[in-house]
Amino acid sequence: xxxxxxxxxxxxxxxxxxxxxxxxxxxxxxxxxxxxxxxxxxxxxxxxxxxxxxxxxxxxxxxxxxxxxxxxxxxxxxxxxxxxxxxxxxxxxxxxxxxxxxxxxxxxxxxxxxxxxxxxxxxxxxxxxxxxxxxxx
Numbered sequence: 006x007x008x009x010x011x012x013x014x015x016x017x018x019x020x021x022x023x024x025x026x027x028x029x030x031x032x033x034x035x036x037x038x039x040x041x042x043x044x045x046x047x048x049x050x051x052x053x054x055x056x057x058x059x060x061x062x063x064x065x066x067x068x069x070x071x072x073x074x075x076x077x078x079x080x081x082x083x084x085x086x087x088x089x090x091x092x093x094x095x096x097x098x099x100x101x102x103x104x105x106x107x108x109x110x111x112x113x114x115x116x117x118x119x120x121x122x123x124x125x126x127x128x129x130x131x132x133x134x135x136x137x138x139x140x141x142x
Contacts (some may be wrong), residue, residue: 017040024112065101076133
């Protein structure tokens with residue numbers, strides 16, 4: 006008997022001018038007020054990159070170019086695995102806007118990230134993201 010494959014959840018580390026886009030959860034209620042890298046579940050037959058573009062369009066009304074993966078798999082429990090990708094807003098995209106799942110979005114600096122209450126799954130990814138945004142000399 007084989008184990009069931011995990012559900013892949015993808016997150017976008019959207020960067021602009023040395024800042025990272027953070028989104029504050031509105032729903033589900035148990036996550037309300039916590040910050041995250043926006044994204045969502047990969048649907049059947051969909052690539053991780055396609056899922057990320059779709060999720061950002063649906064959640065934030067923005068279009069992104071998905072770049073390289075950052076960090077490793079993060080076990081979210083309940084057969085879910087989180088994977089993060091660096092992303093850029095497309096030049097013709099609108100600025101991201103909070104939608105049904107989020108009540109706020111904001112561009113944050115590396116110092117700002119320490120002040121926000123991040124979802125547990127996103128926390129281990131932040132250092133990897135900042136390494137890509139501000140590589141060491």
